[in-house]
Amino acid sequence: MSKEKQAVLKIAGVFISTVIGAGFASGQEIVTFFIRYGRSGLLGLGVAGALFILYGWGILSCVYKNKIRTYSEFTDQIAGRQAGRVLSWIVTAYMLLSYGIMLAGSGAILQEQFGLSYEAGVLILSGLTFLTFLTGAKGMVSVNSFLAPVLTAGILFISMMGILQPQKTAQANSYLQLVPLSMLSIPQAGNYGKALLSSLLYVSYNMLTAAAVLTTLGPYLIREKTPFRAALAGGGTLAVVSFVLGVATFINYGTIKEIEIPALQLVADKKTLAYLYTFILMGAMYTTAISNGYGFADAIRSVLPIGKVWMSILTVLLGIFVSQLGFSQLVNKGYSLFGYIGLFQLLLLVMHWFPLKRSKHT
Numbered sequence: 001m002s003k004e005k006q007a008v009l010k011i012a013g014v015f016i017s018t019v020i021g022a023g024f025a026s027g028q029e030i031v032t033f034f035i036r037y038g039r040s041g042l043l044g045l046g047v048a049g050a051l052f053i054l055y056g057w058g059i060l061s062c063v064y065k066n067k068i069r070t071y072s073e074f075t076d077q078i079a080g081r082q083a084g085r086v087l088s089w090i091v092t093a094y095m096l097l098s099y100g101i102m103l104a105g106s107g108a109i110l111q112e113q114f115g116l117s118y119e120a121g122v123l124i125l126s127g128l129t130f131l132t133f134l135t136g137a138k139g140m141v142s143v144n145s146f147l148a149p150v151l152t153a154g155i156l157f158i159s160m161m162g163i164l165q166p167q168k169t170a171q172a173n174s175y176l177q178l179v180p181l182s183m184l185s186i187p188q189a190g191n192y193g194k195a196l197l198s199s200l201l202y203v204s205y206n207m208l209t210a211a212a213v214l215t216t217l218g219p220y221l222i223r224e225k226t227p228f229r230a231a232l233a234g235g236g237t238l239a240v241v242s243f244v245l246g247v248a249t250f251i252n253y254g255t256i257k258e259i260e261i262p263a264l265q266l267v268a269d270k271k272t273l274a275y276l277y278t279f280i281l282m283g284a285m286y287t288t289a290i291s292n293g294y295g296f297a298d299a300i301r302s303v304l305p306i307g308k309v310w311m312s313i314l315t316v317l318l319g320i321f322v323s324q325l326g327f328s329q330l331v332n333k334g335y336s337l338f339g340y341i342g343l344f345q346l347l348l349l350v351m352h353w354f355p356l357k358r359s360k361h362t
Helices: 003-019 022-026 028-033 039-066 071-079 081-114 118-133 136-164 180-184 192-214 226-251 271-301 308-323 327-360
Strands: none
Touching (some): 003 039, 003 136, 003 192, 039 071, 039 192, 071 192, 081 118, 118 136
């Protein structure tokens, strides 16, 4: 395998692992942002997949063209020094929120599957992330790159099970009524706009964190075409996985709409698979938690004289505090708020990127 292909796969793995967290792998994000809008939600998922590729390409291209090494350099480049600093601190706050959401997801899953207390689940993941924080950025990237294929395969498998073997109690309430071809019908009236807005918000808040991670991968962008190839590999994988999971939750909507962890309900009558997917979910939370938690700690340490160990302890304690708000409430409220901030980052990136593309062809 060529050096560039290895670089593309490494970047794509980090991209995928950063986005596939508790909200994504659990199905809670897909239901909240898309499936509740019916058939037009599936259209929204398709748009979101395309946006992941384009957004990732824009970020990586900016990093390559301007030889960027940190997220603060990226925000300075697209927004100017003053506005860039404000955006950088907002994203730092978001990374803490996202870290807390991963801890909350761990508590919800272990409580639902194994009967552990919510607090025990939170403490287990916070302990694992603390140990990883101590290994530094290299450990974080290595873990994310290794687990990305495992997470992708696990989510696709469970989703296909939900499509091929729908939950029996879903027959009366399913949007599809178990007729797959009806997915191609015209979306429900009045939901086009909501589904498209959800696509923008969904991709934007995910890319807030992804941008903070991708902007540190400049050394892997070894050729001019590497940014596009990496974005296509990572964003394209996210597009496929999110759409397949969306179809599965769409078919079984009647049984999963009130569930904290909708994806687990897809195999609720298959205990072995349910336990297996619990570990997939924990892996998804772990990868995103270490990306966000480490990003937050690193940003704070850049301005405050705090050692790595004490900063790691502080990050874990703050994450535990945030997690007490509850998993679904954090996903429903917190992500939407930061989605609008992510739209602002996207607008700045577009304004910066298009002049670069035009200058290349003039």
